[in-house]
Amino acid sequence: MKDYYQILGVEKTASEDDIKKAFRKLAHKYHPDKKGGDEAKFKEASEAYAVLSDKKKRAEYDTYGRSFAGGAGGPQGGFGGFDFSNFQGFGQQQGAGGVEFDLGDIFGEFFGGGGGAGRTRRGRDISIDIELSFSESIFGAERRVLISKTSACATCSGSGAAKGSKTIQCATCNGKGGIRETRSSFFGTFTSMRTCPQCHGKGQVPEKPCEVCRGAGIAKLEEEIRVVVPAGIEDGEMIRMPGKGEAVAGGGAGDLYVKLHVKQDPAFSREGNNLLTSLPLKMTDALLGADYRIRTLDGEETISVPAGVQHGELIRVRGKGVPYGRGTRGDLLVRADIEFPKKLSKKSRDLVEKLREEGL
Numbered sequence: 001m002k003d004y005y006q007i008l009g010v011e012k013t014a015s016e017d018d019i020k021k022a023f024r025k026l027a028h029k030y031h032p033d034k035k036g037g038d039e040a041k042f043k044e045a046s047e048a049y050a051v052l053s054d055k056k057k058r059a060e061y062d063t064y065g066r067s068f069a070g071g072a073g074g075p076q077g078g079f080g081g082f083d084f085s086n087f088q089g090f091g092q093q094q095g096a097g098g099v100e101f102d103l104g105d106i107f108g109e110f111f112g113g114g115g116g117a118g119r120t121r122r123g124r125d126i127s128i129d130i131e132l133s134f135s136e137s138i139f140g141a142e143r144r145v146l147i148s149k150t151s152a153c154a155t156c157s158g159s160g161a162a163k164g165s166k167t168i169q170c171a172t173c174n175g176k177g178g179i180r181e182t183r184s185s186f187f188g189t190f191t192s193m194r195t196c197p198q199c200h201g202k203g204q205v206p207e208k209p210c211e212v213c214r215g216a217g218i219a220k221l222e223e224e225i226r227v228v229v230p231a232g233i234e235d236g237e238m239i240r241m242p243g244k245g246e247a248v249a250g251g252g253a254g255d256l257y258v259k260l261h262v263k264q265d266p267a268f269s270r271e272g273n274n275l276l277t278s279l280p281l282k283m284t285d286a287l288l289g290a291d292y293r294i295r296t297l298d299g300e301e302t303i304s305v306p307a308g309v310q311h312g313e314l315i316r317v318r319g320k321g322v323p324y325g326r327g328t329r330g331d332l333l334v335r336a337d338i339e340f341p342k343k344l345s346k347k348s349r350d351l352v353e354k355l356r357e358e359g360l
Contacts, residue, residue, distance in 0.1 A: 004048035004061065012062070016053065023049040121195070121251025123150065128258055132229065134265035135297050138275070138322055140231035144224055150246040151221045151253075153213035158247070160217035161206030168207050170199035177203040200250025218247045227258050231323040232273070235262035267295065273322045273330030278337045279315070281305060286338045296320045296332055303334060311338040 005012050008022040023045060032039035051057045130143055152158030161167060169175040173196035183190050195201045200217075209215030225244060237260050245254025269276045279294060289307030293300055296317065303317060314333045321330025344352065 002044075002048070004052050007044055007048040008052065014052075019049065019052050023053075121201070121248050123246040123248040123251065123254040125245045125254040126256055128256070129261060130227065130229070130258055131261045131263060132233070133263055134268060136229065137233050137235070137260070137262040138231065138270075138297055140233070140323075141229045143227040143229065145227060146222055146224050147256075148220065148222050150218050150248070151223055152247050153210060153217055153219045154221065155212040156210035156217065158217045159206065160210055160213060160215040160249075162208040162210050165206050165208035167204040170196060170203055170205045172196050172198040173203065175203040177201040195250070202250055216249050218249050225256065229260065233260055233262070234270075235260070268297065270322065271333070273324050274333050275321045275330065276333045276335065278335045279303075279305075281309070281336055281338045283338060283340055286311075286336065294334060305336065309336045309338075311336060 005014070008014075008019060008026065010018050010022050014022070026045040027042065028034075030038045030042040030045060032042055051061050126147070126149060128145060128147065130145070132141060153160070156162070170177075173179050177196055177199060178193040178201065179196055181192050181194060183192070196203075199205050206215055210217075213219045225241070227239065227241070229239070239258040239260065241256040241258065243253045244256035247253040267277050275297065277294070279292060281292075282290075285292075285305060286309050287307065289309075290305050291302055292305055293302055294317075298320060301317065301320070303315060305315065309315070313336045315336065317332040317334060319329050320332035323329050341348070
């Protein structure tokens with residue numbers, strides 16, 4: 001059983017303030033986004049705080065060694081009641097006990113990146129849908145789609161500067177890339193650094209802005225995207241294309257997600273790496289055996305139906321299924337579908353009667 005008091009480094013008699021201070025210190029130390037951080041210890045500390053910061057959960061933990069309110073399984077609804085609403089700005093704070101920490105660095109990720117200076121900005125992810133034929137899903141395909149999205153300006157290549165223009169220091173942030181702000185809250189005074197809206201964190205601005213994007217480096221454009229669909233894709237699968245989403249000023253582009261929809265085929269269905277089709281057989285061919293021409297996704301092929309094949313029996317055609325691995329394919333399974341005549345001529349009936357007399 002985990003000792004949450006030991007994890008936070010406090011005594012069992014610790015006050016709520018002591019527990020809160022201990023968690024802040026550990027969160028600052030172990031946050032996975034920090035250099036030298038430890039994700040496992042950060043989660044462990046968060047789990048401990050989720051229980052010990054809640055009076056009901058803490059009482060249950062002290063009595064039974066666990067919380068029945070869900071706390072022992074990890075923080076519920078965030079960080080177990082830790083109120084971040086007062087941490088406006090997510091900047092540096094001088095807390096009680098002299099512990100200074102940067103809330104933007106620790107918790108910024110949970111609030112959409114925090115917007116702090118120096119933090120890499122990222123554009124919005126976008127998604128599109130593509131329909132494929134059954135054959136294209138088996139062998140792969142290529143699509144070229146035209147998407148209207150915010151992209152790096154083609155005229156200035158995303159620099160925001162007119163051709164031949166040099167960059168100068170941003171007058172808004174004095175080349176620092178960020179603007180310092182001071183706010184007051186219940187916990188004290190907070191100093192935060194937000195990204196400069198003029199230079200987008202670069203500290204430099206073009207002396208002469210690009211006429212197309214007006215110095216932003218981004219513009220609404222139509223871009224042709226080449227989508228390569230791998231062989232063997234299944235209905236509903238998603239292809240992620242990093243950096244093909246929308247661009248953002250002073251940061252990287254988001255990702256493009258392509259959702260694939262596979263149309264059904266009237267003749268074929270898929271079972272793992274194998275394909276399944278049916279073959280209508282005459283009753284006499286099922287009894288005596290015969291050669292049949294069948295359609296595969298590779299073209300027509302002749303298969304031999306063995307004598308005495310049973311209704312529903314599968315005839316395997318190797319290597320005509322779904323590609324997988326390196327140069328490997330599944331099989332085509334042909335299901336025997338024996339067709340019995342609904343009406344018999346007198347001659348046919350007499351022949352069948354003779355078969356019955358022979359015990360067939």
